[in-house]
Amino acid sequence: MKVLVAVKRVVDYNVKVRVKADQSGVETANVKMSMNPFDEIANEQAIRLREAGIAEEVVAVSMGGAKCQETLRTALAMGADRAIHVLSESELQPLAVAKSLAKIVEREQPGIVLLGKQAIDDDSNQTGQMLAALLGWAQGTFVSKLKIEGGTATISREVDEGLESLEIALPAVLTVDLRLNEPRYASLPNIMKAKKKTIDQMTPEELGVDVAPRLHYLKVEEPPKRQGGVKVPDVPALIEKLKSEAGVI
Amino acid sequence: MTILVLAQHDNTVLDKATLHAVTAARAIGGDIHLLVAGQGAAAVAEAAAAVEGIAKVIHVDAEIYANPVAEDLADLLVAMAADYDYFLAAATTFGKNVMPRLAALIDSAQLSDIVEVLGPDTFKRFIYAGNAIATVRSDDKKRVITVRTTTFEATADTGGSAEITTIAAVDPKGLAKFVGREVSGGDRPDLTSARIVVSGGRGLGSGENFAIVEALADSLGAAVGASRAAVDAGYVPNDYQVGQTGKVVAPDLYVAVGISGAIQHLAGMKESKVIIAINKDEDAPIFQVADVGLVGDLFKIVPELTSKL
Numbered sequence: 001m002k003v004l005v006a007v008k009r010v011v012d013y014n015v016k017v018r019v020k021a022d023q024s025g026v027e028t029a030n031v032k033m034s035m036n037p038f039d040e041i042a043n044e045q046a047i048r049l050r051e052a053g054i055a056e057e058v059v060a061v062s063m064g065g066a067k068c069q070e071t072l073r074t075a076l077a078m079g080a081d082r083a084i085h086v087l088s089e090s091e092l093q094p095l096a097v098a099k100s101l102a103k104i105v106e107r108e109q110p111g112i113v114l115l116g117k118q119a120i121d122d123d124s125n126q127t128g129q130m131l132a133a134l135l136g137w138a139q140g141t142f143v144s145k146l147k148i149e150g151g152t153a154t155i156s157r158e159v160d161e162g163l164e165s166l167e168i169a170l171p172a173v174l175t176v177d178l179r180l181n182e183p184r185y186a187s188l189p190n191i192m193k194a195k196k197k198t199i200d201q202m203t204p205e206e207l208g209v210d211v212a213p214r215l216h217y218l219k220v221e222e223p224p225k226r227q228g229g230v231k232v233p234d235v236p237a238l239i240e241k242l243k244s245e246a247g248v249i
Numbered sequence: 250m251t252i253l254v255l256a257q258h259d260n261t262v263l264d265k266a267t268l269h270a271v272t273a274a275r276a277i278g279g280d281i282h283l284l285v286a287g288q289g290a291a292a293v294a295e296a297a298a299a300v301e302g303i304a305k306v307i308h309v310d311a312e313i314y315a316n317p318v319a320e321d322l323a324d325l326l327v328a329m330a331a332d333y334d335y336f337l338a339a340a341t342t343f344g345k346n347v348m349p350r351l352a353a354l355i356d357s358a359q360l361s362d363i364v365e366v367l368g369p370d371t372f373k374r375f376i377y378a379g380n381a382i383a384t385v386r387s388d389d390k391k392r393v394i395t396v397r398t399t400t401f402e403a404t405a406d407t408g409g410s411a412e413i414t415t416i417a418a419v420d421p422k423g424l425a426k427f428v429g430r431e432v433s434g435g436d437r438p439d440l441t442s443a444r445i446v447v448s449g450g451r452g453l454g455s456g457e458n459f460a461i462v463e464a465l466a467d468s469l470g471a472a473v474g475a476s477r478a479a480v481d482a483g484y485v486p487n488d489y490q491v492g493q494t495g496k497v498v499a500p501d502l503y504v505a506v507g508i509s510g511a512i513q514h515l516a517g518m519k520e521s522k523v524i525i526a527i528n529k530d531e532d533a534p535i536f537q538v539a540d541v542g543l544v545g546d547l548f549k550i551v552p553e554l555t556s557k558l
Contacts, residue, residue: 133353178477223379
């Protein structure tokens with residue numbers, strides 16, 4: 001079985017993002033970029049499936065500008081076998097990404113597609129579900145445990161109430177949550193090896209997908225700033241403040 | 250315009266999250282219908298009919314909806330799609346799971362987790378863990394929307410008298426099967442709707458030590474939450490997590506115990522009315538958003554606070 005992993009290049013999770021002065025978006029020039037942390041977990045899981053003998057090949061896919069190649073090199077250095085870069089310099093939204101990934105799935109015929117449950121830039125939490133819908137496949141979202149036997153995946157999902165388990169038919173799309181695994185660091189020899197691995201490049205046009213944005217981001221603003229308050233010296237002063245300010249006790 | 254709101258429930262009780270999604274639907278305006286898909290959920294359909302401002306409740310009773318999977322619910326929504334201009338659900342894990350699947354099936358670009366309705370086609374939503382607010386317009390004919398429950402008040406669950414109609418289930422494709430659910434929590438208030446939340450972080454040091462957070466919560470009648478660090482460390486189950494990727498809460502009072510205040514945690518609680526922080530590190534970022542801070546040893550402060558309340 002082949003496993004396809006979708007990885008997104010996003011502003012690094014440690015960066016405090018700044019809204020552009022003209023309110024057209026968030027500053028991304030000269031800002032540290034990394035692989036979306038959830039996608040790292042997805043990639044790690046794909047590699048573990050290969051190491052466990054369940055998958056034969058791990059193919060990483062990324063969509064976006066030329067620099068997505070760096071993100072794909074990271075995926076390859078972690079252990080993915082080869083990569084596909086869908087090159088597009090325009091804004092890419094979840095539905096367009098899902099349509100493009102569906103075309104790649106048609107070509108590659110993986111048994112499982114793994115993605116992060118959401119990207120930490122637009123926080124949409126849509127792409128995996130949309131991809132599953134377009135393929136007519138089962139979906140397992142927010143996966144924190146995964147067991148594959150025969151043509152079935154048994155998953156544990158992190159839901160608001162606790163944990164939910166499902167049995168889903170393969171092929172399937174799985175979106176991963178934080179606690180599925182802890183991604184490995186790429187070793188130096190593996191980083192060197194990754195440079196020799198193949199990255200195929202194609203465009204949305206070649207895939208026959210219209211990626212024009214369907215949602216129009218009219219304005220991006222700073223949220224209202226919350227002001228820090230006072231520090232109190234001890235518990236009685238804290239209780240006093242609780243009574244006077246919060247009014248809930 | 251006609252709006253379909255997907256009701257969340259456990260076949261017995263209508264989840265309060267749905268009432269917040271209804272408020273967003275009312276802000277958009279038009280006839281609002283509530284879809285109750287379940288098994289033996291007649292009581293939920295009746296509760297839905299009593300919600301203020303609902304024109305119609307559509308009740309579907311079938312075994313496959315007892316614990317429905319996204320595949321089956323999305324197919325049901327698609328079968329109903331011709332009659333609706335908007336599809337709304339609360340941005341809970343339930344809504345987040347189902348709605349994008351529907352959106353792709355009807356070729357609509359979903360608006361996730363909206364926090365404000367500016368007009369029939371324009372909405373506000375947070376991006377970058379709440380560090381920026383985007384104003385977004387959708388020109389799609391049918392709009393699929395999930396709603397952040399904390400920024401819309403709950404609609405009253407009494408006063409309505411909607412008619413209840415029933416429709417047939419859509420044959421399942423059998424792609425996914427519900428196996429079971431492990432529910433944690435117990436008798437404490439629900440984290441997302443509690444008036445007071447007490448959360449613990451890595452500063453607690455262990456799952457056993459979390460008991461002092463729980464004792465404080467119980468003395469306040471509060472729900473218990475946790476930072477991602479505390480969940481990752483295994484102190485508490487995943488459903489305690491407050492933050493960008495966990496639950497978003499906005500209680501009247503939020504007490505952060507031993508939580509440093511990482512951006513992704515703040516994203517889940519900074520809309521709280523009053524924030525109290527207890528932390529030994531006086532430079533912890535949590536103090537930049539806290540209304541009242543107390544620097545010191547939480548193992549002394551928290552039990553003292555509990556005993557004096």
